[in-house]
Amino acid sequence: DAGVTQSPTHLIKTRGQQVTLRCSPKSGHDTVSWYQQALGQGPQFIFQYYEEEERQRGNFPDRFSGHQFPNYSSELNVNALLLGDSALYLCASSEPLAVGDTQYFGPGTRLTVL
Amino acid sequence: GENVEQHPSTLSVQEGDSAVIKCTYSDSASNYFPWYKQELGKRPQLIIDIRSNVGEKKDQRIAVTLNKTAKHFSLHITETQPEDSAVYFCAASEHTGTASKLTFGTGTRLQVTL
Numbered sequence: 001d002a003g004v005t006q007s008p009t010h011l012i013k014t015r016g017q018q019v020t021l022r023c024s025p026k027s028g029h030d031t032v033s034w035y036q037q038a039l040g041q042g043p044q045f046i047f048q049y050y051e052e053e054e055r056q057r058g059n060f061p062d063r064f065s066g067h068q069f070p071n072y073s074s075e076l077n078v079n080a081l082l083l084g085d086s087a088l089y090l091c092a093s094s095e096p097l098a099v100g101d102t103q104y105f106g107p108g109t110r111l112t113v114l
Numbered sequence: 115g116e117n118v119e120q121h122p123s124t125l126s127v128q129e130g131d132s133a134v135i136k137c138t139y140s141d142s143a144s145n146y147f148p149w150y151k152q153e154l155g156k157r158p159q160l161i162i163d164i165r166s167n168v169g170e171k172k173d174q175r176i177a178v179t180l181n182k183t184a185k186h187f188s189l190h191i192t193e194t195q196p197e198d199s200a201v202y203f204c205a206a207s208e209h210t211g212t213a214s215k216l217t218f219g220t221g222t223r224l225q226v227t228l
Binding site for chain 2: 031033035040041042043044045048056058059090092094101102103104105106107108
């Protein structure tokens with residue numbers, strides 16, 4: 001049983017570019033959350049997707065957007081990249097929210113913005 | 115919104131000693147408190163969690179206590195081993211059944227020395 005997977009592992013972009021990160025949840029999980037982890041800090045909540053809708057959003061600008069597909073996988077898109085967007089982007093999946101909320105993390109995508 | 119404070123930021127103990135990490139939260143609606151261990155370059159891994167209807171939970175050498183009145187919870191690791199060396203994050207969330215957002219502390223770097 002595969003756990004949470006993310007792609008790509010690493011990514012280098014330049015300021016102003018756009019990036020798309022991908023996440024496949026753990027089998028049996030239908031809820032996907034995205035977090036940004038800057039170096040030396042705790043993960044910061046970006047948003048959560050459930051039933052293909054954004055259910056909750058953290059304090060991130062509209063440059064950050066997402067999508068969830070019918071197979072529960074998800075994408076995180078970031079437009080107009082800034083140097084400050086350099087971070088580890090973590091995806092976490094969880095069981096149906098009516099059942100539980102334990103979140104399991106993927107290995108992350110390391111984004112470097114030059 | 116929720117705010118989670120975590121102390122200490124670094125902790126050094128000798129192998130075999132105990133380690134205690136403390137967190138406080140601000141939102142009385144929070145009802146779920148997980149602890150994650152993150153080794154360098156790896157994903158955060160859930161090590162133990164506790165819900166607001168329980169005061170203490172133990173899993174082998176790891177235990178978590180929760181004081182809802184004081185809004186604080188603690189991680190206790192007994193008989194520490196070198197492989198316990200990592201960064202530990204506490205988190206809090208309010209599980210509503212339709213959304214669940216984790217707010218993380220700033221992390222504690224635990225070093226277990228021989």
